[in-house]
Amino acid sequence: MKELINNDYQLTDEIGRGRFGIVYRCYSTITGDSFACKSIDKRLLSDPTDRECLQKEPKILHILGGNPNIVQIHRLYEDENHLHMIIDLCESPDLFDRIAARGGVFSEPEAALIFSPLISSIGYCHRLGIAHRDIKPDNILFDCRGNLKLADFGSAEWFGMNERGVMTGVVGTPYYVAPEVLSGREYNEKVDVWSAGVILYVMLAGVPPFYGETPADTFEAVLRGNLRFPPKIFRSVSPEAKDLLKKMLCKDVYRRFSAEQVLRHPWVVSGGETRSMADLT
Known part of the structure; x- marks a missing residue:
């Protein structure tokens, strides 16, 4: 899976960390544009509710695509143990x-x-x-x-x-x-x-x-x-x-x-x- 992501997006430094995953800065190997990669370890999701949220978020982001004031999802990669979402990079203070x-x-x-x-x-x-x-x-x-x-x-x-x-x-x-x-x-x-x-x-x-x-x-x-x-x-x-x-x-x-x-x-x-x-x- 990591090799597949690196064909399209090169992951660089870590810019955030949560309960279930890590956010990395990355850039497109084709255009050079910068993005964020939200990588979630599904093995840490023991609660069924957390697993449901994991599956729901990318679907909802696809529905909401195109609004300039909502974080956009650009690509989704998933295997048995991990889910990786390529999303807008937002490095300014929240x-x-x-x-x-x-x-x-x-x-x-x-x-x-x-x-x-x-x-x-x-x-x-x-x-x-x-x-x-x-x-x-x-x-x-x-x-x-x-x-x-x-x-x-x-x-x-x-x-x-x-x-x-x-x-x-x-x-x-x-x-x-x-x-x-x-x-x-x-x-x-x-x-x-x-x-x-x-x-x-x-x-x-x-x-x-x-x-x-x-x-x-x-x-x-x-x-x-x-x-x-x-x-x-x-x-x-x-x-x-x-x-x-x-x-x-x-x-x-x-x-x-x-x-x-x-x-x-x-x-x-x-x-x-x-x-x-x-x-x-």
């Missing part, structure tokens, strides 16, 4: 590192430059019947040109195959997971909108909206869903931004905005440039 580097506080136009392509990519997924289900800063990458790339679809689900468009299963990450996921109920694709709302809140405030001392405390805070805007932290955040956050971080799923509605919100349309609340009515 959103988690960018938030950490500056204390999490972005101006509204700066936040909008990141948020707009993120929610656009989420809307694209939803139109194709796919929910990401693990939207978090670590999974928001940037290529060498600064283009945002939504990545890691290992927890994604194709809800479009379900007649009712609902999903089950507790997946996601503390701070970012939606309350209906934690409650054990059926849920829909709006869980991604909630997670994106948490990210926007963190970029503007420097702290998450729901948190605790332990993961269990954080989950309890998420389940309560008591959204607050501490005056000291939000004194310079516009009413428009807070209005959008209220509509995304709404515990009532029926009232929570869809990704398409978020894209039409005045704060997103204006690129984070504040306007009067009268324009929202």
Whole structure:
């Protein structure tokens, strides 16, 4: 298998490592273009759920192919023990590192430059019947040109195959997971909108909206869903931004905005440039 890959792509240095595999920098032996190779050791996947995710991710990436703000899969190689995905190379700091580097506080136009392509990519997924289900800063990458790339679809689900468009299963990450996921109920694709709302809140405030001392405390805070805007932290955040956050971080799923509605919100349309609340009515 390695010889087959090296005929098409030359692997060089390691650039990342996870529970089940390693990410290498590589380049095409034909064009010289640079890519990343995500190599997964299937022998480490003892949990059937992990194996299912492994098989699902490349299929979902193929469905989502062509969107400039979603990591693209270019080739897939698989044998009995390994799976290798050739994907876009994203070496710039991810959103988690960018938030950490500056204390999490972005101006509204700066936040909008990141948020707009993120929610656009989420809307694209939803139109194709796919929910990401693990939207978090670590999974928001940037290529060498600064283009945002939504990545890691290992927890994604194709809800479009379900007649009712609902999903089950507790997946996601503390701070970012939606309350209906934690409650054990059926849920829909709006869980991604909630997670994106948490990210926007963190970029503007420097702290998450729901948190605790332990993961269990954080989950309890998420389940309560008591959204607050501490005056000291939000004194310079516009009413428009807070209005959008209220509509995304709404515990009532029926009232929570869809990704398409978020894209039409005045704060997103204006690129984070504040306007009067009268324009929202």
